[in-house]
């Protein structure tokens with residue numbers, strides 16, 4: 319088999335990437351008050367600009383999602399947009415590329431994190447299982463209110479507004495967060511969507527919200543700069559589907575003609591017992607660029623590219639502790655371990671204080 323091309327530049331849509339290693343989106347809860355990114359966030363992303371593509375942490379599109387300490391960033395007003403400009407300038411200054419991951423929490427929001435006494439919303443009045451981190455500690459998820467059809471139009475418009483701001487803030491593209499149990503994923507899977515209107519039931523009905531959001535963002539971005547992230551078998555936040563293989567092959571087929579930048583599939587390389595593999599069905603039905611994520615080390619990343627099952631590999635945790643991960647992989651250098659206790663804390667510790675290899679070996 320020919321050598322894998324993990325480290326070779328590639329053309330990605332109409333963008334040139336320096337390699338096929340993607341920094342996966344990772345929430346770090348270090349925006350400033352008001353969900354505004356700062357120079358600290360810019361430094362964090364600049365340190366990781368050696369990735370072929372960075373996908374930002376999930377960015378909230380819901381303007382009523384504001385109270386959350388330490389905080390996740392948003393992209394719903396000009397102050398947040400200016401904060402993101404610091405980040406995109408820093409990444410571009412270091413030769414990198416960055417997409418904004420746009421997300422709506424849907425049923426996983428906690429009432430204490432929503433303004434004006436708003437209640438969490440979802441496709442159906444079914445609560446996520448488990449607990450959510452709040453400023454007063456872990457709390458059970460609330461039962462959401464099932465969205466009325468006109469409200470769905472409002473959410474589509476919120477994604478479009480954030481997409482417009484992402485463009486003004488200098489991002490290279492956007493990734494629509496359809497994974498990990500957030501609002502779009504809640505619509506896609508039948509464990510959380512039991513609607514009987516045109517947003518529930520068949521695969522095409524459950525995919526309608528995602529497709530409407532993609533269409534709305536195209537007022538501001540060409541499809542070739544819009545990616546979509548899906549996690550067909552992720553059970554996080556109580557997610558389930560009766561037929562993940564068929565459902566996600568069907569979703570991929572619906573996305574195939576849209577000319578997207580990519581489809582980004584989260585599927586752990588070591589699947590939990592009983593979980594099916596969906597990647598092949600998606601590869602068979604989606605002809606565009608495919609990114610995979612889920613526990614990939616260097617050897618597995620090379621193998622998945624060499625097998626043709628994917629075109630790029632996204633890496634999460636290893637990028638936290640190894641800001642220069644592509645360089646370390648290229649040199650077959652050792653990796654630092656990430657400190658999980660600082661994933662979601664505030665400040666520099668566990669965020670911008672992981673040294674690059676050059677500092678470790680000096």
Ligand SMILES: Cc1cc2nc3c(=O)[nH]c(=O)nc-3n(C[C@H](O)[C@H](O)[C@H](O)COP(=O)(O)O)c2cc1C
Pocket residue numbers: 342343344345346375376419495497498547584611612613614632633634635636661
């Ligand atoms: C600290 C942390 C935060 C994460 N936040 C997000 C997020 O905001 N959006 C998302 O789609 N995935 C998020 N993920 C999942 C990662 O993008 C990735 O899919 C997952 O970590 C598996 O890849 P890995 O094994 O290489 O870490 C997060 C993961 C970690 C470790």
